[in-house]
Amino acid sequence: MNWDAWLPLFIILISLLVALAIFPLAEEKVKTRISLNLGGALLKLVLVGFMLWGVYNGHHYETRLPFLPGLDLVLRADALSMLFVVLSTGLWFLTTVYAVGYLEDSPHRSRFFGFFSLCVTATIGVALAGNLITFLLFYELLTLATYPLIVHRGTEASRKAGRTYLIYTIGGGALLLIGTIWLYSLSGTLEFTTRGFLSAVDRSHHPALVIIFVLLIAGLGVKAALIPLHGWLPQSMVAPAPVSALLHAVAVVKAGAFGIIRVVYDVFGIEFSASLGVTLPLAIVAASTIIYGSLRALFQDDLKRRLAFSTVSQVSYIVLGIAIVGPLATIGGLVHLVHQGVMKITLFFCAGNLAETLGIHKVSEMSGVGKRMPWTMVAFTIGTLGMIGAPPLAGFISKWYLGMGALEAGQGWVVFVLAGSSLLNAGYFLPILYAAWFKEPVGNWPAERSFGHYETSLALLLPPLVTALLAVLLGLFASAPFSPYSWSQFITTLEYAP
Amino acid sequence: MNEILTTLLLLAVPLLPLLLVFPALRSRLPKAQFVSLLPAVIVVVTPVTFSAEFSWLLFGSALELNGFNRLLLAISIIVWVIALLRVSTEAATNNHMMTFLLLVMAGNFGAIVAADLLLFFSFTTLMGYAFYALLVTSDNTIRTVARVYLWLMIVADLLLFEVLLLLAVNNTNLNFASANTTMALSPLLDLSLWLVLLGFMLKAGIWPFHFWLSSAFRCVKPVWTILLAVVPVSVALLGLLRWLPLGEISSPVNGAIVQVIGVSTLLYTLISMLKMTGKNNKWPEHGIIFFMTGLFFTGLGTGLANAATWSIYEAWAYYYVAASGLVVLLVTLSIRIQLRQDKPVVQTLQSRDSTQNLEHFVVMLVTRVSKTGFYTLPGWRAWWLDMAKHFWSATCCWQSALDTSESKLSRWPVVITLFLLLGIVTVYFSCSC
Numbered sequence: 009m010n011w012d013a014w015l016p017l018f019i020i021l022i023s024l025l026v027a028l029a030i031f032p033l034a035e036e037k038v039k040t041r042i043s044l045n046l047g048g049a050l051l052k053l054v055l056v057g058f059m060l061w062g063v064y065n066g067h068h069y070e071t072r073l074p075f076l077p078g079l080d081l082v083l084r085a086d087a088l089s090m091l092f093v094v095l096s097t098g099l100w101f102l103t104t105v106y107a108v109g110y111l112e113d114s115p116h117r118s119r120f121f122g123f124f125s126l127c128v129t130a131t132i133g134v135a136l137a138g139n140l141i142t143f144l145l146f147y148e149l150l151t152l153a154t155y156p157l158i159v160h161r162g163t164e165a166s167r168k169a170g171r172t173y174l175i176y177t178i179g180g181g182a183l184l185l186i187g188t189i190w191l192y193s194l195s196g197t198l199e200f201t202t203r204g205f206l207s208a209v210d211r212s213h214h215p216a217l218v219i220i221f222v223l224l225i226a227g228l229g230v231k232a233a234l235i236p237l238h239g240w241l242p243q244s245m246v247a248p249a250p251v252s253a254l255l256h257a258v259a260v261v262k263a264g265a266f267g268i269i270r271v272v273y274d275v276f277g278i279e280f281s282a283s284l285g286v287t288l289p290l291a292i293v294a295a296s297t298i299i300y301g302s303l304r305a306l307f308q309d310d311l312k313r314r315l316a317f318s319t320v321s322q323v324s325y326i327v328l329g330i331a332i333v334g335p336l337a338t339i340g341g342l343v344h345l346v347h348q349g350v351m352k353i354t355l356f357f358c359a360g361n362l363a364e365t366l367g368i369h370k371v372s373e374m375s376g377v378g379k380r381m382p383w384t385m386v387a388f389t390i391g392t393l394g395m396i397g398a399p400p401l402a403g404f405i406s407k408w409y410l411g412m413g414a415l416e417a418g419q420g421w422v423v424f425v426l427a428g429s430s431l432l433n434a435g436y437f438l439p440i441l442y443a444a445w446f447k448e449p450v451g452n453w454p455a456e457r458s459f460g461h462y463e464t465s466l467a468l469l470l471p472p473l474v475t476a477l478l479a480v481l482l483g484l485f486a487s488a489p490f491s492p493y494s495w496s497q498f499i500t501t502l503e504y505a506p
Numbered sequence: 507m508n509e510i511l512t513t514l515l516l517l518a519v520p521l522l523p524l525l526l527v528f529p530a531l532r533s534r535l536p537k538a539q540f541v542s543l544l545p546a547v548i549v550v551v552t553p554v555t556f557s558a559e560f561s562w563l564l565f566g567s568a569l570e571l572n573g574f575n576r577l578l579l580a581i582s583i584i585v586w587v588i589a590l591l592r593v594s595t596e597a598a599t600n601n602h603m604m605t606f607l608l609l610v611m612a613g614n615f616g617a618i619v620a621a622d623l624l625l626f627f628s629f630t631t632l633m634g635y636a637f638y639a640l641l642v643t644s645d646n647t648i649r650t651v652a653r654v655y656l657w658l659m660i661v662a663d664l665l666l667f668e669v670l671l672l673l674a675v676n677n678t679n680l681n682f683a684s685a686n687t688t689m690a691l692s693p694l695l696d697l698s699l700w701l702v703l704l705g706f707m708l709k710a711g712i713w714p715f716h717f718w719l720s721s722a723f724r725c726v727k728p729v730w731t732i733l734l735a736v737v738p739v740s741v742a743l744l745g746l747l748r749w750l751p752l753g754e755i756s757s758p759v760n761g762a763i764v765q766v767i768g769v770s771t772l773l774y775t776l777i778s779m780l781k782m783t784g785k786n787n788k789w790p791e792h793g794i795i796f797f798m799t800g801l802f803f804t805g806l807g808t809g810l811a812n813a814a815t816w817s818i819y820e821a822w823a824y825y826y827v828a829a830s831g832l833v834v835l836l837v838t839l840s841i842r843i844q845l846r847q848d849k850p851v852v853q854t855l856q857s858r859d860s861t862q863n864l865e866h867f868v869v870m871l872v873t874r875v876s877k878t879g880f881y882t883l884p885g886w887r888a889w890w891l892d893m894a895k896h897f898w899s900a901t902c903c904w905q906s907a908l909d910t911s912e913s914k915l916s917r918w919p920v921v922i923t924l925f926l927l928l929g930i931v932t933v934y935f936s937c938s939c
Contacts, residue, residue: 076932307884399628400564408670412671415671423671445639446639485563
């Protein structure tokens, strides 16, 4: 048996099988469900580690299944896909641990964890897709699998949020489908190729290619929460904390941002995109989203909504890095794909801890919470300082390369956007830290629960501490082999090779 | 001396205080705050040039202890010993205070032994944030001043970050000598110079950005005034010496402007000291700092204007920075001993000073912006959404279809399974064809 040809499919099937096994499980089968979840996540982690090592050493992993005449379903592990696969798999494991603690006494856990695994299946599929049609299928599966997670609580607010999410994402999917079909009719292929496959298309088709680019980016921009397509993201914050973490750091917004990277680099090719004149408008949209998201975050009292608008802002750093044509900016964008995920998931884990342990949902309720939950707030502090870009945390590395890339590409205005965004980030994050650490608590907490020896359940406490530690290590040891920075350098070398 | 040992010792100078930040480790050591000084003391008294490169740290960083920064480190240790002695009782009961003290110490020592711009920047940032937290934890009355300090520091960090980017885009090697040469040859020399000057002027509270520093001195306890002199001010002056391409460029115009700033600071200090001495018959300590920074800027301007002059007197600039810490320490102590009081000169600000004016303005601005952000804009948005919703519900019927599917959420796995089955069947038929 040729392992190299089947490994990508195996990796996807693991979480799919876990999902199908969990769906019919009775609610009281807690141990079986946890074993299936964690076992699947661990097995996937091991296989992904194996594949990462293989890709680093030049192995070619590709599963190809016939789908439609002339179009195959292709799963391929390349350097870019591995960046996303490792992020999703690693964070899935931590999020599963967290979700086990978070949903300890909740109803419909089998349904939740089933969709949770399905969601990761779709995300890994998006990451490993070797052509646009495979990408599209998994992208749509992601929409379908995430919707039940958003409406999981079954409240009126969650149903409304789910409805909004579905409208936005199905609309985006439709645009993506139209763009994909049009593209296929023009080029005759949808295969992702390093440096793109469209530069050979006849010049007379260039106006059509610009429209296709807009269609594809609009379709992907919905999940990447580019303005004005971001409306679903803050509303989806009614979902449980693990789902928010999944939406913001592991799966949905990342799938959108990753799709934009694929379209710009491996469909159009960065040089061809620049020659079409589409990269500058994309950079302007991304920059506007960065500032808009930060401004909206300033005025949110609801902690998760504040974090959601922060995501709207932060994910656009990735798009901005891609749209500034140049190797250094690309490194910044790619690195931020991982770094933002690690930092943002820390913040959502902490927000979940505060809600679950003390019933805190609003920033105005956080006075003195640092004394009650010091470890959670230490993790939160690291996450926020990383988001602001304080050295030597992970966020600093991203901003450093984005800034350098902007200067290298002669787009100095981006540096002002980054500086403005950092100030705004400080504006909406530092008051939270001040209230948590230096203000005295006002009366009792909204709904306090006791967890014995620790400040909260260990399953809730460990994941944010691990991800916070990762946020420090990823910044401090940025140059280490296999770090996101080193890996992004590796990808950039391929994309910009002479 | 063994290379590994010197590297470990040098690394331990900022790392040990950082490790002892964790209460679990700290509680296992007697007098942990003094133990944290140990590596620094050892490297200062060992007559060897310490140097270590860490290719894995950030983008490749280095630490170094040579003649100049050895002196600075020695003075800093003295200041820290005195500061720790004076807060030992308070810090023993206040866990947070000890945490922030150790963080400031790590940042301070790290900035002194850093051999490249990026590491220096990282340590000063750590020091700045921790110093803000330390001020707020130790003395709640200076919350306002500390907030102004924090915001100025953030702006200063952004300015310095821009300089780092401008330099790194031309030369990835950011050690001090290499970065100075890059800046000297840069077509954006003037911009880089002023970004560095403004950044460190904000950090050090140099006139005309001095307001937070004078207010802080009037409010805080003596022990913090000692640290105020050594931590933000001395390190910022050191930063100017390290970051500016002094001795490599002669820029008469920029030099003259810096000299004007220096002389203005001196004049301001003289006038304000005369005014205050007349009023209270007391000699304010922060006057010493302003006086010293004024002199420093006058000298710095001369060095910027003429590279040859700087080359002759360069060493003295480092001695001056080291000595300034010691002088401020001695003067502060002597004044406090003379006054025989170990409490703030002014517990709270009695009259509205410049910091309060600024704060008042900021509060007013924030209130106005908050009102707009929290009420006016959401109000408009709600009105707009209401209009859109009205229009939407009048024209669409999709909502009821979705409502039905939501209420039957249990059937959603069936939808997904059908979707997957469809995929599998398509693949199967494609394969068989």
